[in-house]
Amino acid sequence: MQYTSTRGGVVGVDFEGVLFAGFAADGGLFMPEHIPKLNNVTLTTWRSLSYKDLVKEVCALFIPPEAIPRSDLNGLIDKALGRFRHKDVVPVSRLKSDLSVLEMWHGATHAFKDLAMSCVGQFLDYFLKKNNRHVNILVGTSGDTGSAAIESVRGIPNIDITVLLPHGRCTEIQERQMTTVIEDNVHVYAVDGTSDELDEPIKKLFGDTEFVKRHNLMSTNSVNWARVMVQIAHFFYGYFQCAPSQDNELLPPVEIVVPTGGAGNITAGCIAQKMGLPIQLVAVVNSNDIIHRTVQKGDFSLGNTERTLASAMDIQLLQMMKSCSVTDDDILQTIRRCWEENRCLLCPHSAVAAFYHYRQFDLNQNLPRCCLAPASAAKFQDVTLRAGLIPEVPPEIEALMKKETRCTYLKKQDNWERVLREKLEAIDQKRKGNI
Known part of the structure; x- marks a missing residue:
């Protein structure tokens, strides 16, 4: 299975390349070159599977064993979905x-973004450990994506994540789920604007292919296949x-x-x-x-x-x-x-x-x-x-209101794109100093 950009300018990319790319170099989104067609026999077999096993079967159709061997893939998915509070995961x-x-x-x-994001975090960690690489994740959120992205990679040494949230336009709980994560690899910005507005500087950064390559920049927004x-x-x-x-x-x-x-x-x-x-x-x-x-x-x-x-x-x-x-x-x-x-x-x-x-x-x-x-x-x-x-x-939500917060606020008149560029430069400089 290989992947192609929706704009047609990038073809023949493998799963690892797509995972770390987010947007394609031509500005399109990556999609599989073909969609597997399941017959009724397969569908009839699948109907007795648990949610966790269905995730394994679906992912195996799009991730060839030479990218992640099936036994490793099963283990990553088990680990990702093992933290859910309900035994059925999605009752x-x-x-x-x-x-x-x-x-x-x-x-x-407490949001559906945890389902996919927890698996993506495990896939990223798998390849980063294998290749001894570091990446910068840049995410814009309208509410739930940011906290799920943070939870999926918090504390992973080879990943830094920077999140932009629309201050005052999320619920207080959504915002605190991001601002109370005090981890060295988590960087949160609350901006004076809408989720559409905060997406603009993010798109500009991903449009700068030299900058993306230099800082190993990627996205785990829904643009990520x-x-x-x-x-x-x-x-x-x-x-x-x-x-x-x-x-x-x-x-x-x-x-x-x-x-x-x-x-x-x-x-x-x-x-x-x-x-x-x-x-x-x-x-x-x-x-x-x-x-x-x-x-x-x-x-x-x-x-x-x-x-x-x-x-x-x-x-x-x-x-x-x-x-x-x-x-x-x-x-x-x-x-x-x-x-x-x-x-x-x-x-x-x-x-x-x-x-x-x-x-x-x-x-x-x-x-x-x-x-x-x-x-x-x-x-x-x-x-x-x-x-x-x-x-x-629930008690875990109640506990959020008592936790310390850490966040940088950006006003409308601030140059959000410049702030992000400087932050990503600083993250990489700090990492180089620690090597």
């Missing part, structure tokens, strides 16, 4: 009104858990409802679909509805980014899917309904998916359906309170 909650929720938030940061690859597995798992009786080889279709911001997760769903999984994807968004407008009307025009309750989807930057746009009032109403019916709290992003399900259920549109729940409600206590409910706060 399914079957609730009233036929609502099936795939809980993807049982990792270290390895994250998309791991995320393919939860579409298979969600399908197998929510499909009706599978006593024969006929595999019935299932709707997978995906809260969508930057579209990295639903990209994995599209690939699962291309691999032969009989799913219908539904992209559900908040008031920042560029994906909805694209699917419904072919309108990909940019608008101003609106602040909403589902902050990780505050992004403005496929006929293979449906879509639905949800307001803040819809989110609050859905959180209340799920609580009243099930005594189950949803995060605002999960509520966006559940809103679509409830709307279809109330119209008797009862296809088999799996709603992806990307984060724990514990990370969004203000939203729970706005819904008139009492937040549930």
Whole structure:
């Protein structure tokens, strides 16, 4: 298996090269040169596998044994997913009104980004140890990506990670999950701007190929193929858990409802679909509805980014899917309904998916359906309170509020690109001084 840029200017790159590259040199994203097509025999075999074993099978299709031998790959995935709080890693909650929720938030940061990011961290460590290399990871986050990226590599000696977060536009818990990590290899900046705005200096740095090469710069944002690859597995798992009786080889279709911001997760769903999984994807968004407008009307025009309750989807930057746009009032109403019916709290992003399900259920549109729940409600206590409910706060979240923080604040008038360049130069100078 080799990889090519979506812009066609870079071809024939192996998995290790793609893992460390992030963006391709021509500015495109790396994708596999071909998508493996699974037959019904394989799908029927896979339906009895655990989530962890599905991750192993999916990754083995895209990572040849000469890159990572299968026994090593299995060990890396076992280590990555061994820290999750639930034995099933991504359990399914079957609730009233036929609502099936795939809980993807049982990792270290209570968000689905932990699923792929924990594996990516292990893949990086594997190759860095093997080749005695150092890399600089540069990440922009709208909420959950930054903390998951930090958790996946904190304390790894051959990695430094620099994260930009939009100050005041994440929840306090999301922000503190990043600013309370006091590790020598973790560098956090809180910027006065939106997640789209902070992405601009990051794109400029990655566009400077000489700088990228000199500082071994890479990204673990959703532009990194390895994250998309791991995320393919939860579409298979969600399908197998929510499909009706599978006593024969006929595999019935299932709707997978995906809260969508930057579209990295639903990209994995599209690939699962291309691999032969009989799913219908539904992209559900908040008031920042560029994906909805694209699917419904072919309108990909940019608008101003609106602040909403589902902050990780505050992004403005496929006929293979449906879509639905949800307001803040819809989110609050859905959180209340799920609580009243099930005594189950949803995060605002999960509520966006559940809103679509409830709307279809109330119209008797009862296809088999799996709603992806990307984060724990514990990370969004203000939203729970706005819904008139009492937040549930696990001890590890409560402990965050008492921890020391470390972070550099950047104002709008600061030159963010220059600050990042100087920081990355300083990191490498310090490392050279310690060698």
